Amino acid sequence: MEITVIGAGPAGLLASQYLTKGGYKVKIIEEHSSIGNPVSCSGLIGRDFFDHFKEFDFKDSIKNRIDGAKVFLGNESFELKRKGVSFVVDRASFDKSLSRGLEVSLSERFDSFDRTKNNIIIKTNKRKFGTDLLIGADGPSSRVRSQEFQFNIKHYKGYQIRTKANLDLDNFVEVHIKKPFFTWVIPEGDGIFRIGTVSENPKQSLEMFLKEKGIKGKTIEAQAGVIPIGKGDIYRDRVFLLGDAACQVKPLSGGGVYYGALASEALANSIIHGKYNDYPLMCKELFGKEISRGLLFRKTYENLTDKELGSIFDFIKSKKQILAQHGSFDEHSKTILSLLKDPKVFAFLPIFLKAYLRNF
Numbered sequence: 001m002e003i004t005v006i007g008a009g010p011a012g013l014l015a016s017q018y019l020t021k022g023g024y025k026v027k028i029i030e031e032h033s034s035i036g037n038p039v040s041c042s043g044l045i046g047r048d049f050f051d052h053f054k055e056f057d058f059k060d061s062i063k064n065r066i067d068g069a070k071v072f073l074g075n076e077s078f079e080l081k082r083k084g085v086s087f088v089v090d091r092a093s094f095d096k097s098l099s100r101g102l103e104v105s106l107s108e109r110f111d112s113f114d115r116t117k118n119n120i121i122i123k124t125n126k127r128k129f130g131t132d133l134l135i136g137a138d139g140p141s142s143r144v145r146s147q148e149f150q151f152n153i154k155h156y157k158g159y160q161i162r163t164k165a166n167l168d169l170d171n172f173v174e175v176h177i178k179k180p181f182f183t184w185v186i187p188e189g190d191g192i193f194r195i196g197t198v199s200e201n202p203k204q205s206l207e208m209f210l211k212e213k214g215i216k217g218k219t220i221e222a223q224a225g226v227i228p229i230g231k232g233d234i235y236r237d238r239v240f241l242l243g244d245a246a247c248q249v250k251p252l253s254g255g256g257v258y259y260g261a262l263a264s265e266a267l268a269n270s271i272i273h274g275k276y277n278d279y280p281l282m283c284k285e286l287f288g289k290e291i292s293r294g295l296l297f298r299k300t301y302e303n304l305t306d307k308e309l310g311s312i313f314d315f316i317k318s319k320k321q322i323l324a325q326h327g328s329f330d331e332h333s334k335t336i337l338s339l340l341k342d343p344k345v346f347a348f349l350p351i352f353l354k355a356y357l358r359n360f
Contacts, residue, residue, distance in 0.1 A: 002027065003271070004122055004131040006110045006144055008035050011243030011260035012137030013098035014053075018268030020102065027131065028102060029124060031109040031138075035099050036092030040225025041257070042160060042194055043094075044173065044186055046086045049258045061093035064189040067171040073313040078320045079172075086173075088188050110143055113239070120238060133271065134239045137260075140228040142245035151232030153247060156180060156254065159203045159224050160196025165217030167193055176209070177313065180302050181227075181254060183209050192220065198227065198254065227254040229298065231291060234280050240267055248283070251294030252301070262286050290331055297336060303355040312348060 001024055005012045008030035016026045032038065044066065050058065066088065068081040109125040119130040136144025140155060158181075167185065174185035181198035183206070188194055195215070199205040202224070210216075229251050234241040242248070243260035250259065266282035304312070316323070323335065 001025070001132045002130075003133045003135065004029065004120075004129075005135045005137055007137035007139055007243070007245070008032075008095070008099060008104045008106075009137060009139065009243060009260075010095060010098055010257050011248070011264050012135065013095065013102065014261050014264035015135060015137065015242060015267050016102050017056075017098065018265060019271060022268065022272045024271070026102070027129075028104040029108050029110055029122075030104050030106050033107045034092070035104060035106075036095035039091045039221075039223045040158075041091060041255075042184060042186055042196060043089050043091045043188075044086050044184075044255070045089055045094075045257050046255075047084055049261060050087065052258075053261060056098060058089065058094060058097055061089045061091075061097055062087050063090055064088040064187055065171060066173055066186075069173045069175050072174065072176045073310065076310075076313065076317065078317040080320060080323055088186055088194070110138060112147060113144070115237065115239075132238070135242055135267065136240065136245045137242040138245050140226040140244045142241065144239065145232075145241055145245050148236060148239070149233055149241060151230055151247065153228055153230030153232070156198050156227040156229060157200065157202050157224070158196060158198045158227055158254070159206055159222070160194055161206065161219045161223070162188065162192055162194055162221040163215075163217040163219050164191055165193050165215055166191070167215070169193070177309070178205075179304075179309075193217075196223075227256075229254070229295070231295070234283065235276060238276070240276075240279060242267055246283075247291075248287070249291075251291060251298045259287050259291075293336075300352055300355045303358040304351070305355075308351045308355065311351070315344065315348065 003019055003024050004027045005016050006029050008028050012028065016028055019026050065084055066086045067083045068079060068085065070077055070079050111123045111125060113134055114121045119132055120134050122129055122131055136142050138144055145151060169185060169187045176183040183197040186194040197206045197209060228244055228247050228249060230247045234246040242263055244256050248259040248263045249256040263283050266286060267279050270276055270279040270282065
């Protein structure tokens, strides 16, 4: 059986590794000229990923260990400490480590697919060929998804720079809460920081942030990307969606490496066992609730007034010990639900309800 994977990001490469080990012939099509470039994410990956995928060697891609976060809303802030909660990686090196032993056709753009009774015909900018199964792991603006799949999706624009700056942040990230997401400052090491944000005009928003905070430094590299938030069907008649193409992304932070990796493992298992319909069921079991709850929390968050957000921030700040002990880098709804156990949270229920209903 032949399988074609569109996209050589972490999700597509992981699925290809598992399927190749399972004895399948895998073709990987990547539109860019090199694996891991251009970079379109912060490169901050939680410990859970590395604990789960121990069979792969990522040590050469790790730039720094993160031991906590400083969370800001305006001039107010609090600190959360947890040693080794996440790691900063060089995404180009990280992705290339996942491509070892795989054949990837670079600078080849997927255009479309057509089904026949026996196979699927793939058309790219270079050729036309048949395959038994097709995996669309082609990112936020997936061409595979757009051809046939129905999704309720919203795209958010992000922009990040790598800069040499004099900041007192060795192993802590800074998170500056600002709708629709937040602005981040991540220490890469050797005096280099990754500073980015998400907004309608993220480059302009980031320039304003740097000016407000008095952060001056030489920009080494600028990176931009799109975060796909939503959900929809991820399997239809021998065609699968995976990773960002499937919106396997944390709705509150926009991170997608860990969920996409878990989905890659689930997809490979469903193909190897010949039970294709199990793939969406396995993903639902692994992180379906997290995404559904995250979408609900995101809708509420985006509709909060500044005053309401300030009141909630003050409450969270008072519960920072709970967050430090029970907060999860990858399971945000569990973190929020741990706070909801406090009786004082009932005072905020009218605020949450009003914010949610503002969409209607």
